[in-house]
Amino acid sequence: MYLNCHSYFSLRYGTISPEKLLAISAENGFKTMALTDINNTSACLDFVRLSKKYKIKPVLGVDFRNGAEQKFILLARNNKGFHNINNYLSTFLHDASLVIPDCAPQLDDTFVIYPYKQDRSFNLKKHEFLGVKPQDLNKLKFSKQKKDVSKLVVLQSVSFENKKGFNTHRLLRAIDNNTLLSKLLKSEEGLETDVMLSANKLSNVYSEFPEIIKNTKAILSRCSINFDFSKSTPNNQKSYTKSEELDYKLLERLAYSGLVYRYQNPDDVIFNRIKKELSIIKEKQFVSYFLMNWKILKYARSKNYYYVGRGSGANSIVAYLLRITDVDPVELDLYFERFINLYRKNPPDFDIDFSWTDRDDITQFIFKTFKNTALLAVYNTFKFKASVRELGKVFGLPKSEIDMLSKGRYNIDALDKLSKLVLIYSEYIQGFPNYLGIHASGIIISEKPIHCYTATFFPPKGFATTHFDMVVAEDIGLYKFDILSQRGLGKIKDTVDIVKYNHPEKASIDIHDIKGFKTDEKIKHILRHAQAIGCFYVESPAMRMLLKKLQVDNYLGLVAASSIIRPGVAKSGMMREYILRYRDPERCKQAHPVLLSIMPETYGVMVYQEDVIKVAHYFGGLTLAEADKLRRGMSGKFRSRDEFLSVKNLFFNNCRQKGEPEHLIEEIWKQIESFAGYAFAKGHSASYAVESYQSLFLKAYFPLEYMVATINNFGGFYSTELYVHEARMHGGIIEAPCVNKSFNETIIIGKHIYLGFMFLHGLEVKTIKKLLLDREEHGAFKSLDDCIERLSISVEQIAILIKINAFRFTGVNKRELLWEAHLKTSKTVIQDHVINLFETKRIDYKTPELPSSALEDAFDALELLGFTLCNPFSLLEQTVVQPLRALQLPKFKNRNISIEGYLVTTKNTVTSSGKYMHFGTFLDYDGNFIDTVHFPPVASKYPFRGKGIYTITGKVIEEFDCITIEVVTMEKLAVIQDPRYSDPPPKFITNTNRRIG
Template sequence: MYLNVHSHYSLRYGTLSVERIVTLAAQYGIEQLALTDINNTSAAMPFVKVCREKGIQPILGIEFRDISHHFLYTGIAKNHEGFRELNEFLTRHNLNKTPLPQRAPELPNAYFIYSWDQAPKILKENEYIGIRPGQVNKLWGQPVNAMRDKLIIFAPVTINSRIEERLHHYLRAVARNTLFTKVESCDLCQSNEIMLPLQQLLKIYEQYPYLAINTQKLMDSCNMQVELSTPKNKKVFTGSRAEDRELLHRLAMEGYRSRYGNNGIALDKIKSELAVIEQLDFMANYLIVHDFAWAGKKMGFYHIGRGSAGNSIVAYCLYITDVEPIELDLYFERFLNSQRTSPPDFDIDYSWDDRPKMHEYVFNKYGAAHTALLGTFVSFKQRSVIREFSKVLGLADAEIVSFTDPSREAENRTNPHYKKIIQLMNFMGEIPNQRSIHAGGVLISEEPISYYTALDLPPVGLPTVQWDMYIAEEIGYEKFDILSQRGIGHLKTTVQMVEKNHGVKLDIHAVEKFKKDPNINANFKIGNTIGGFYTESPGMRSLLFKLCCSTYIGLVAASSLIRPGTSKSMPDYIARFHDPSKTTYLHPVMEELLEETYGIMVYQEDVLKVCIHYAGMSGSDADVLRRGMSGKWRSPQEMERVKGNFFNGAERLGRPNDVNLKVWDLVAAFAGYSFSKAHSAAFAVESYQSLFLKTYYPREFMVGVLNNYGGFYARWLYVFELQKAGADVHLPCVNMSEAEVSITGTDAWLGFTGILDLEKTYIENIPFERHRNGTFRDLEDFVKRTGITLEQCKILIRAGALRFTGKNKKILLWEVHKYVSNRPSSNQLQLFGVRKKNIVMPADLVQTEVEDAYDEIELLGFSLTLNMFELLRTSHRGDVMAKDLKNYVGQTVRMIGNFVTDKPVHTIKGQTMFFAAWLDNNGDWFDTVHFPQSFKYTPFKGRGCYLIMGKVIEEFGFASLEVIRCEILPVKDRKDKQSITKAKAALLHYRGDEAMVA
């Protein structure tokens, strides 16, 4: 009898989870139940699954509301086709951004229910009027005989208790962005929207028994036959399975001959893999990803195939990945095994600016009805709940801030508002807050996707399903990951510049050659990797140095060791690397499995091998564990079952009990953090590609990094690296600069994009006008030809972009008033001629280097005129320089460093300590360690140069400073104090961290 049930996927409206709704229905003896969330079908498939588990017949529908959230009608699917029709109706309006009509559409396989006071006068055959519990009395005395067959029970379910009613009220206030007291009653559910036992519900309608008869008749006619567990991905790529097999074998053998020539080991491995791929019917998956790779290549795109796909030699021969699996003895079963039921994951990375075009290709190739992006849900987090609920209560900002301050917890607990909010928050559970988009997931479906979901059109502008990857997997969809990263943009841009500037066409995929290059390996060994993909962070650079990393295999290990789950094992690994005699094994089997990694689990494959060969687990159970380690499981019970199988299997094989416990602890420590070896290998391949460019074309490479908006560090650091590479870096100039950074020979010109607050119109139009009509002759010519506004021109003057005139900034800032007023644009026709202003300039307009430096810091985020050391009031540059630090191990020294970055780390006691990286006056790096006690008294105070006193320590040849004290050094003043404040604000903008601003 319940035809209008809302789950908490009716976002910021419903309060009940799907599991709770169905559990209540089962307790109340309800045998049929309709889920009709508001304008979405996010919970539809989980609802079907849970209903079947509880023996309840699921009915699916959608409650349609207009843009103001006013009820229009509820659609109920008669069958699976009806559900598709409802989804397509909602999808059409979502994608076209058109309002839903007041009258329901003509859908042959769906019913529509209107409210009593909004029903059309003439109803179609499939249309009904719902009578709410509070409306029963309205039937008294009404002429309803003519329409009695059209009247049904309509008892919405939204909440299930008084506290949930209050929670619902808060959620509606958040949704409406208004105060709790200002939420209108029409925006709220009614207090009787709870689920009652069936007999209790029917008693409300007992005077009109035909309502129950009509409702039961409608529900009995609904039959939702949905296959949940069968694979839903596109089943064939060509037209038939036989053609797929022929094409896959042909492409794999062509790639084998190209990659290997004639290698018996590789050939045997390919044949073995192809047999498994065919047996599990995953040929279409391989061919689709191969299609992605080659379509991108034809369009001139770079891609990186990473993740566990690198374990497959077939993927390597199809040029999906450049990871060669034989060299690394990669474990194919990590990627695919004969007991696996779901297709394998492929992760394909494109440059950040190429991915939209790849999405366009995929949607066009496989059809809009069969292709969609994968969605995800953002749940309410503790801090956001406190903040949002405090706002709707109308609390002051200071009080809201105090509520999220852990140090004021005891004080907050006496606050009645805080207690109220915490009570509701603890009741909420995992209520979703909003739908979003998965980082890279794309679904390619055999059937139209509308059989299982409606689609949204989020800001990226591509149709997106209304559920997440977990629901997708439950109903048989496996995603293809089409991802983006800026590192590939670095490669692409650099290769293009090298060809343009040097006439050299580089093969960036010649990775086997790069691996053997002594110059590239030498840079890895000393950590000279700034700008390099995944190798430039201070932690990674120090690890490379400590491991003397000068080989591809070493880099693969380092790429995984730096991960949070394995980083705890890092000291032991480094120690055993330098002295293998320190290696110990828990069991002889562990020695066989982990000899390569000195007895330490470094990769996900290590965990799988241990589970299968040490504990005798099946490949499918090991795969469950692997997915658990990747954060791709949701059931703690499932992991407990796998854990039990581990111990039972180890006991059957006669492994010692105490050793089993230790081995499991090692396995469990990896959960959620470790990389697959192939993933690390793919990262290492891209690291070699970027280091090849950095080694042989360092200037173009650093420009490539800048034009793809950097990497780990702030922009100024990459400009400094560009200077270190021998470039003469110039400030932006209207007669020389492009929108982005450009380089010719050793001259590099900063682009207009990097100037804070310069509008996009002028970033693009200034170089366009110069290329079209020649260089600008003077300030007046520049103003007239660009039509620039006064404020925008002043920004360019202060950034030094009009210095070609030979006049200093102060003179130009006076003169510009003669040619331009603060108007929207001088491109507009002037009705009356404007007389040139007679500007009288002061006699003494001197511009100092210090003033230039402050202008540059404010507008660019850094200064080229004076570096941070040159801005210091003191000429002292420290007692010890970074290159000599190893000579002072154990001694206390004073250094002066330009702050680059820091990393907070929590100690065992829950305190915060920091690691930091610095540059000395020579431009050399050094690292510091700040323990909680020293940092408490001498914290960082923003960007700048610091005097640092500390003890020199050394670990595996890597020297650093254990800080006792560090204080920021004063800088030279400029007369305009307001500009200093603005400069500090600019540092905040570029650093993105309020704590870093003095």
């Protein structure tokens, strides 16, 4: 009876979830219903999947509108019709300049419903109808159309559930139109009556025209849609070679031919593993999936792109042999069933990381190579705080009040009616889809055209993107290809290139010699002493401290550390227990014998996702299928908790039947639950560790080149400033940008590191391009005059270069150069230089003597780079009083001390009581790290006050050879006045110690 129903995927219009729409339809006694969201198909597949639960026959379609103006509704008679509708809708979503016309096109297997208008004449085709709304019935009585009702159908729209839903709808429309609610046009709203009426009420409304009811039922009876949600057969591209038999032969050949590259002397264990995996891959129909990944990565290697295959795919020896991953699953005892098994219905996936500079080309290659390809969408939903701001504007609240509400700084009883409404409706729309975005990495390659399942839109990325997300894709059997980007791989690739030009004699680096890296003594030393700043995944303060505590110097230890650092392990208290058992194996005797026998490598402590499965299976008595449900229950993408809770009850019952103590059962379950959403598969950690070893090797042997690459890839965990400091600590001579030697990116010549022009705030890209092009064509600049003559740039741009000392090769004081620049250039926009027949002579102005100081250089660098190139302690108003340094702290264990530190980074966390505390990372005067803990009372009384140097007073604590300071008081020290704006200029504090910056 309902041909025009909107879920909240009619974005910023509808207010009902797809499942709620089905629920209220069932409550009102309907057996069939059409979902026709406005210019959107996001909810369609979920609507069909859920319809069986409510015993409702689903019909799919789209409500085509320009803004809020309804043009027509297309209903799909069958799957082919749905495909045609998606094709048509996508033409408008791919080209924003197109406007939906008044008349629908002729699409096979579809019905068209136009909204009835009394003053409009219709020449309807066989499949076209007029939708009559209840408010149109009186007009219909006096219309010529009354004589022929065979083309009339019910058009009672359903957009909201009740009055609150309608009010919410109006607020969403105001947000969409960026207007005050009081100024929202009626034409932009639906009708308050657009709610679902019961079958009896709807029949009574149209009682004078029973034929209209009959026509509506007839249309719905002729519509049928069907999708398979059993996941028994994947819907991805079924064949790589167009023959499934040839696919398998190719996969088999590639796997065995890969033995030469991966193993010197393969034994029966390896051959048996290959045979078993190939058999399961074939039976589960995942052959083409492996081959397509192989094809993508073969292309990547041909382009010399670095990549890392990670996730549970690292559990596969076939993936290792096809060079999809670099993790040897035999060496790490990774079992294939974690990746693919005969009972697992949900599809597998490889996570492939590329450099952030290469990923777009890989995506382009995939779209060109495989026919039915699309990116996956994500539903960007309304968040509470953001909703408060949006609704605050809609209600016309002043900014100060909106700020107060969004920050939660209010007394609910003291708020006026409008402010309370903002909070009420912000809570109500929280979780509503707001707009469609692009999944961070997901790509699907379908056997059928993508439009068989969904319409697609065309975001700025320039690739067709589905309307549904990864969960829905998985429901329908479309398993995704995860193509991700990260800067770590960019650093590795760039370092190798930098070494080639800075150390040509050492240019032949095999960055894939992971086996050699695992035994390298230099790398072991870096790991043991946590000197891995800049290295992938092991440089953060938390990881640096964990490496110190564990004194890890081997691959397996690093793999474990990569997973132990995850919040799940830390939350359960098992990170600390792992450290204790690692350092004192005798403590392992306290572990439950079954847990120790299951996980001897990790001392009976659950560290990986696989450990949870093993514990659930061997200790909890669950089958592997049930244990896999448990693993999925720990995933953020797990749709329902019901299945997870049933497995929990089974776990407890099995343990009780075995006679395990209740406290032990609860403790182990607590550890299992703590992994929710955070646990790493062992293969995933192992993949991370491989990349860590590559970066550790480069840091060990080419620290300066590696730091230059890190700087050019915009760092990692820390800011550019710290990586510049780290290069200096390794003997690098840091140079400010120079017009004759620098490039856009940072370069290294010997030990001299010239910072790139791109790091100068305010220096325009066109200026950099012009400078580099002219220098390449005509050679180095001889003077400031030469530069001004050749480049024709504005005084503002040349001033930036002068202030950063980019003309220091001239030997002229930069204050004098600035004076010259202002006299010889104009503040007006400069046109590109035109070559004259005769050289124009400039007037040689005599500039006064204008001395500048190192202190001015420091403040210019701070302004233009964001950090100084000298020791920041030199800028203190008063000389540093405390003689204590970070390396001396172990001598003062359990004693209160004071020390100065330059703030690097902070981490904020919340205690179990809901109070804030902090962890701080500082550099001392010599450039070594100081780590601090700020418990809630201190955190509230002595907050961080931004970048700068602090006097830290507190107690020195040692835990597992790791030194921290429990802060008691903290005071930010004053910096001298900026000399560029003071007279006379303050005195610069010189020092001969190692400088940080």
